[in-house]
Amino acid sequence: MTDRLPPQNIEAEEAILGGIMLDPEAVTRVSDHLVPEAFYITAHKDIYQAALRLHRLGKPTDLLSVINWLADHDLLARIGGRNKLVSLVDRTVSAVNIDALAPLVMEKYLRRQLIKAGNEIVHLGYETETELPIVLDQSEQKVFQVSHQKFCSNTEHNSTINIAAYEQLESSSPIYPTGLYELDNLMVGFEGGTLTIVAGRPSMGKSFIASFLALQMILLHKLPVIIFSLEMTKKQLEYRLWSLISVVGAYKHLGLLPLRCDRIRRHRAGFEPLEEWEFSSIAKIVGIARELPLYINDSRGITVSEIASECRQVKAKEGKLGLVVVDYLQMMAEDSLGNRSYELGDVARGLYKMAGDLDVPVLALSQISRAVEGRQNKRPMMSDLSQSGILEMVADNIILAYRDEYYNPNTEDQGILELIMAKARHGDTGTATVFFDKSYGIIRNLE
Structure with missing residues (x-):
C-alpha cells in the first residue's frame, strides 16, 4: 500500500x-x-x-x-x-x-487528504496513553475537515484576507441580532466563532435568558439551535419552551392561552389537573414546537469533545448552526485533579476553540461567587465570576444578570432584568435593561 x-x-x-x-x-x-x-x-x-x-x-x-x-x-x-x-x-x-477540470484536481487532493487523515488516525489508535474519547474526537475532526474541505494551513497573505474580508460584507456570514434592542446596541448580536458567557447568582434567570435567546435565533433568523443542559432534563426544558411559546409575540395570532412555567408540574403532581381547554391550547403549542429546528442534549457528564462531536453532526444534517447553548460551565468542570480552576479553564478554552472550528456562536452559562451577597450593592462584577481569570480571558462577551427584586422585594424595578455587559471584545460595555416575566420566561424590550 x-x-x-x-x-x-x-x-x-x-x-x-x-x-x-x-x-x-x-x-x-x-x-x-x-x-x-x-x-x-x-x-x-x-x-x-x-x-x-x-x-x-x-x-x-x-x-x-x-x-x-x-x-x-x-x-x-x-x-x-x-x-x-x-x-x-x-x-x-x-x-x-x-x-x-478543477473538480477533478480537487477530488484527487481530497483523496490524498483522506489517506493522510487515515494514517494519522491509525497512529492515534496506538496512543493508548491518550483517553479514548479524546482519540475519537480528534479522529472525527480529521475526517470532518476533509469532508468539509477545511485545510490545515491557516496562514494567508494579507491580499487574500483583504479580499475575503471585503467579500464578507455581502456574504452569508452575518452577525445575528438578539432582538433585544439595548443589548444589540452593546454587542450587536451573535457572531460565528465567538464565546458569550451569561453569568449570575442562582434565580437570576440565566437558563430563561438562554432559552429566550435560543428561540430568538430560531424565530428571527431561521437557524437551528442546540442546547446542552447539564442541569435540567430534556422534558423540563421542553415544558419551559412551551410556556415561552405561549406568550411570545410571533405566535400571538394563533390565540394561544398563556401557560405558566409551573403549570405542567402542578398538573403532574395532581394539584391542579389540566382542563380540556388547556389541553387544546397545549396541543397547538406542541405542534409549533415540533417544527422548530431545536436540538436538546441532557447528558450530565458530557465533555467538550463530545459537545463538539454532537454539533458537527447537527451542522452536517442542517447545513448550519445558529447557536450552541451550554448550561452550565461549572457542571462540566470535574474536580478530579483537585484544581477546579484548571478544569474550568480547560472547558472554557475548549468551547472557545470549538466556536472557532465550527464557526458558530456559543452561549455558555456560568455561576458567580457568593461575594456579592456580602456587599450593599449586589450587582455582580466581572471579578465575581467563579474562577474568573480564564473566563475573562477567553470570552468574547460577558453578560452579568441582575434582578433587583430578588434582593429588594419592594424595589421600584419590579420585573426588570439588568443585562450588564461587563466585557464586549467587539462592542461596548454597559447595561441593557429589559422586562422579564419569570412566570413564562419571556423577555421583552422596555417601551
Whole structure:
C-alpha cells in the first residue's frame, strides 16, 4: 500500500494552468473552489498561486505576467523556468473545459487528504496513553475537515484576507441580532466563532435568558439551535419552551392561552389537573414546537469533545448552526485533579476553540461567587465570576444578570432584568435593561 502512487491528475493540472495563462478571465471560474494545495506538483502549486496573486491585485494572468511575477519573487527557476510555462500554454487548446477540470484536481487532493487523515488516525489508535474519547474526537475532526474541505494551513497573505474580508460584507456570514434592542446596541448580536458567557447568582434567570435567546435565533433568523443542559432534563426544558411559546409575540395570532412555567408540574403532581381547554391550547403549542429546528442534549457528564462531536453532526444534517447553548460551565468542570480552576479553564478554552472550528456562536452559562451577597450593592462584577481569570480571558462577551427584586422585594424595578455587559471584545460595555416575566420566561424590550 505504501508504494502506491498517491491519487493525482497531472494532465488536468497542466490544462488548468495553461488555460489560465491563455485566457486571463478563466481564473475567476476556479479561484473560489480550487485551492493551491490541491496541485500535486509543487511547481504547479507555485504557478497557480502566482496567478491568484495577480488576479487579486487586479492584474492579468497571461503568460508574460506570470513569468514576470515568478521572476520578481525568485521562483522562476524553481518551477522549471520560462520554458515550463511556455510548454503549458502550447499544450493547451483553450480554457473552455477549466470548470470541469478543477473538480477533478480537487477530488484527487481530497483523496490524498483522506489517506493522510487515515494514517494519522491509525497512529492515534496506538496512543493508548491518550483517553479514548479524546482519540475519537480528534479522529472525527480529521475526517470532518476533509469532508468539509477545511485545510490545515491557516496562514494567508494579507491580499487574500483583504479580499475575503471585503467579500464578507455581502456574504452569508452575518452577525445575528438578539432582538433585544439595548443589548444589540452593546454587542450587536451573535457572531460565528465567538464565546458569550451569561453569568449570575442562582434565580437570576440565566437558563430563561438562554432559552429566550435560543428561540430568538430560531424565530428571527431561521437557524437551528442546540442546547446542552447539564442541569435540567430534556422534558423540563421542553415544558419551559412551551410556556415561552405561549406568550411570545410571533405566535400571538394563533390565540394561544398563556401557560405558566409551573403549570405542567402542578398538573403532574395532581394539584391542579389540566382542563380540556388547556389541553387544546397545549396541543397547538406542541405542534409549533415540533417544527422548530431545536436540538436538546441532557447528558450530565458530557465533555467538550463530545459537545463538539454532537454539533458537527447537527451542522452536517442542517447545513448550519445558529447557536450552541451550554448550561452550565461549572457542571462540566470535574474536580478530579483537585484544581477546579484548571478544569474550568480547560472547558472554557475548549468551547472557545470549538466556536472557532465550527464557526458558530456559543452561549455558555456560568455561576458567580457568593461575594456579592456580602456587599450593599449586589450587582455582580466581572471579578465575581467563579474562577474568573480564564473566563475573562477567553470570552468574547460577558453578560452579568441582575434582578433587583430578588434582593429588594419592594424595589421600584419590579420585573426588570439588568443585562450588564461587563466585557464586549467587539462592542461596548454597559447595561441593557429589559422586562422579564419569570412566570413564562419571556423577555421583552422596555417601551
